[in-house]
Amino acid sequence: MIDIKSLSRPELETLMTGLGQPKFRAKQVFQWLHRGVASFEEMSDLPKALREQLAEQCSLTVPQVERKQVSRLDGTIKYLWRLGDGNCVESVLMRYRHGNTVCVSSEVGCLMGCAFCASTLGGLVRRLTAGEILDQVIFVQKESGEKISNIVLMGIGEPLDNFDAVMRFLELVNDPDGVNIGMRHISLSTCGLTEKIDKLAGYRLQLTLSVSLHAPDDETRSRLMPVNRSVGVDRLFDCCRRYFETTGRRISYEYAMVDGVNDHDWQADLLARRLKGIPGHVNLIPLNNVRESPLKPSTRTRQFQQRLEQQGVTTTVRRRLGSDIDASCGQLRRKTLGLKDTE
Ligand code: SAH
Numbered sequence: 001m002i003d004i005k006s007l008s009r010p011e012l013e014t015l016m017t018g019l020g021q022p023k024f025r026a027k028q029v030f031q032w033l034h035r036g037v038a039s040f041e042e043m044s045d046l047p048k049a050l051r052e053q054l055a056e057q058c059s060l061t062v063p064q065v066e067r068k069q070v071s072r073l074d075g076t077i078k079y080l081w082r083l084g085d086g087n088c089v090e091s092v093l094m095r096y097r098h099g100n101t102v103c104v105s106s107e108v109g110c111l112m113g114c115a116f117c118a119s120t121l122g123g124l125v126r127r128l129t130a131g132e133i134l135d136q137v138i139f140v141q142k143e144s145g146e147k148i149s150n151i152v153l154m155g156i157g158e159p160l161d162n163f164d165a166v167m168r169f170l171e172l173v174n175d176p177d178g179v180n181i182g183m184r185h186i187s188l189s190t191c192g193l194t195e196k197i198d199k200l201a202g203y204r205l206q207l208t209l210s211v212s213l214h215a216p217d218d219e220t221r222s223r224l225m226p227v228n229r230s231v232g233v234d235r236l237f238d239c240c241r242r243y244f245e246t247t248g249r250r251i252s253y254e255y256a257m258v259d260g261v262n263d264h265d266w267q268a269d270l271l272a273r274r275l276k277g278i279p280g281h282v283n284l285i286p287l288n289n290v291r292e293s294p295l296k297p298s299t300r301t302r303q304f305q306q307r308l309e310q311q312g313v314t315t316t317v318r319r320r321l322g323s324d325i326d327a328s329c330g331q332l333r334r335k336t337l338g339l340k341d342t343e
Contacts, residue, residue, distance in 0.1 A: 001058060003059055003129055003131055005129075005131030005172075006168060016029070025046065025050070028043070030177055031177055033060075034134075034138060034175075061084055063081035064082045065143065066081060066082040066088055068143075069322075070325070071321065071325045073321075073322070073324055074321050076094050077092070078090060078322060079092070079093070079143065083108075087108045087125055089128065089156055089333065090156055090333055091103060091137075091155060093140050093146065093148075094321050095146075100147065100148050100149055100150070101149070101150040101152060102136065102137055102140045102141075103151075103154050103155050104154075104155050105156035105157050106127070106128055106157040106159040106165070107125075107128055107162055108124070108126050108128065109124045109126075110123075110156060111124040112158050112226065114224060114227075115223065115224050115225070116214075116256060116290060117290070118290045118292070119157065121292055127157070128162065133166065133169040134172050134173055137173060137181075138179065150181070151185065152186075152187045153166065153187065153189060154189040158191055159189070159190060160188075160193045160196035160200065161193065163196055166188070170183070170186065183205050184207070184208075186207040187207065188210065189211075192211050192236045193231075194231050194235055197239050197240075198239060201243045201246040207249075208250075208252055211254065213282075214254070214262060216233060217267065218233050220261060220262050224262070240280070241277075252282075253280055253281070253282045254285055257284055257285065257297065257300070259296040261295065263301070263304055268307040268308050269307070269311070271308065272313050281315070282308055282315045284315060284316070286298075286320055305317060
């Protein structure tokens with residue numbers, strides 16, 4: 001079966017001409033797919049015979065809402081989707097004054113093993129297809145009735161570990177006949193896979209790259225993020241510098257403040273030194289408590305921020321949204337599936 005929603009526009013045209021159809025059918029089908037139809041039958045302006053042929057040859061992904069939680073504090077909505085094969089992933093809809101942002105997952109589970117993150121506790125189950133990543137945007141929009149204006153690839157999974165599907169997703173979601181979200185309205189967050197960051201730089205996309213840094217020194221970063229053991233902070237910053245030089249885009253560094261681990265003054269000073277000459281911006285994140293983790297949120301966020309700013313580093317503190325609905329990634333999936341550490 002052909003996974004039709006993951007096809008690029010040219011591939012969809014080839015499929016249509018292969019079925020003896022004129023090219024313009026590709027645009028019709030594309031528009032239906034991106035509006036979130038539940039069956040080929042619904043594509044009412046296509047000939048009946050074509051709808052039947054498509055139903056025979058292609059699979060159509062339609063994620064089901066397994067759970068939905070609405071924050072009473074700020075209207076953030078968290079969706080747990082059940083995919084065709086029974087696996088679940090989360091997406092979060094956040095409402096800001098400047099528009100609606102949806103946070104999407106790129107994988108079921110995660111390989112990276114970060115100490116503070118709920119998504120990685122059961123390892124990687126599988127990577128999502130481009131269509132399944134796109135579905136989260138399409139169906140959040142459809143379910144909520146809200147127009148989405150921004151996307152962050154910050155849900156479950158490591159997007160650069162699913163490189164090809166993510167690139168395909170970006171192309172699809174950017175298409176004017178589909179959801180039509182400009183690259184400048186998309187952020188991609190990575191734990192820092194340097195080879196893949198270099199590869200991404202080659203595409204010179206206008207998206208915002210977020211690097212999950214969480215510590216400026218190897219000892220702390222390796223403790224929090226096993227991925228650092230093979231790359232190291234020096235090589236990561238070299239890579240970030242190359243990314244900026246190639247794309248001209250400032251990187252955003254994510255830094256979850258962990259009590260007594262990465263919130264010391266010397267770490268703010270080291271971070272400021274490391275960022276000298278690489279235009280970028282630090283986003284301090286209040287650590288979300290993960291039940292299975294002993295790490296606790298820092299109480300020094302403001303001091304840390306001031307210390308960075310005194311040394312010329314642009315720093316923001318992330319607003320906490322949806323704190324009453326397990327909105328930090330991976331937690332709803334684990335709760336609902338009843339997953340344990342030992343799974
Ligand atoms: N794998 C990618 C994207 C998914 S995680 C990455 O590592 O960037 C999205 C962001 O949430 C990352 O910055 C991650 O480090 C952060 N994060 C994960 N668990 C968290 C927690 N418990 N509290 C605060 N931030 C967390």
